[in-house]
Amino acid sequence: MSAHVLPRKLSVSRSDIEDFLFGEAALLDDWKLTEWVALFEQGASYYVPTAGAPDDADPATSLFYIADDYHRLTERVKRLLKRTAHVEFPHSRCRHMVSNVRITGGDDSAFSVTSNFATYRSKRGRTELYFGHHLYVLTLASGAIRIRQKTSFLDSDDIAEQGKVSIII
């Protein structure tokens, strides 16, 4: 792995980005999904490849669990807030842990960030753990960080224990 060099053209620091990612996690913990999806810019995408997929997995050629364009992402949020999204009614309790935040390249117009995650979901006496890393493409617009793309890679061999990806991990 090459030595990490902070991109020069980026006008936000890692701690600014951490604040943003921790804030995102708090919205997800609190099921504030309408506020969460507002962190994405128009045209953004949200992906969860199948467990163990490589970082360059492409939803145009490989089967994922989730490959949402902006329209379907907003529809996913609408769905999850309905009583008829049975798997999440009543809402499961979730806790999103985010760490190891690194800026891996880019400039204010688009920069890449990776983080590690451990997300716990609990419902009816069962607790499931989702763990892996997120890859973000973020952008700065009028001083605010926005998500252009979020991909959540799961490190488990499969999701036989978790069964489904019914929450935003």
Added chain:
Amino acid sequence: MGFQTPVAELPLVDDRSAQGIFRVARRAFVESDVLDIERREIFGKCWLYLGHESEIAEPGDFLTRGVAGRSLIFARSKDDEVRAFFNTCPHRGAMVCRERQGNAAMFRCFYHSWAFDLDGKLIMRPGNESYAENANANGEHNLVPVPRLEAYRGLYFLNLDHNAVDLATYLGNTKEFIDLVMDQCADGMEVVGGTQEYGFKANWKLLAENSMDGYHGQPTHATYFDYVMSTNGGLGDTVVKISKPHDLGGGHAVVEYGAPWGRPIAKSVPAWGKEGEDETAALRASLTQRFGEERAKRIAYTNRNMVIFPNFVINDIMAITLRTFEPVGPGQMRVNAWALAPKGEAPKSRQRRLYNYLEFLGPGGFATPDDCEALALCQEGYANAGEAGWNDISKGLNQDRPSIEDEVQMRAFWREWSLRVEGEGR
């Protein structure tokens, strides 16, 4: 005989069709004794789906996969022969192949370094001179092949029973419906990269029922239909008006129906725009040329959810999924799901197909997670099986023209299950 009769004194499948009664005892979903019989009489004797030929397309390609609780190697030898072996060294039993897939000239067990070619033959045994000359005379030191391995239209099945009927006979009437899927491309079909390996906290038979259950669609998947409406400005045209369940015999069953969603082969929806419309029109024209109007229309517009007894599903709906599921315990199953697509499909079409697949199917879709929940709730409800002991599967009994919202297809499954688990005498 009535609802007061103790459950244990009745057969698990209480089939009194003439009286409008068809019930299944909830004990069948929770008791480990039942699972033991299923492992022996069903998973030990039925043809079980292993994989598709396209997953090991080149000589040397292999993958490892679990079927019926066995750990298997599915491989294509350098002579282009498709093989399946138990993934265990004939020497001391260690798992020989630890990779999920790849291309190899040999498999080597790391424990004592015995090595095998892709036909399973022993090719290296360190300290060979210390073994008797005839130590592998009858192949005792080769990888053990599965008792039976046969294919139909690229789908490989195995059978643990040497005496089983041949695969084509076993598949019986399902072949007509497999053909409707495999005929979708003149060059054949292929499995797309990426397997969805997930699980349900429920008995495996609940997913057999659910996979071809037309009755649960609206209530369970209301949010999916909300999404279709919101995306396409309405539910859209189903084109074909049929709704037919078929008991195919042997426990196999299929439902055929029209539905509002888009089908990559070859029914467009407004969200796909003019490009999607043109493309599906061209695909339909090609189908018509190959098969004539009637069959082309059946391939293009009709949806099919089929269960090949006991645990293989081919759903040809808004995309095509192949799915297997098998018990880990009475209340837990593992599921493998793949996307099947035409070979050489145009990149835009492939992209649209995969997008379509994920709108409904799989652990992150808008529908399957709710099935996951429904089945888990059934299983949790069976904690009460001692007192609330029966599932009702009588819908549509004795109807002249049952629809897919009736339960003909589940009864087909359960009658075969009963025959195998409870025997003909029950």
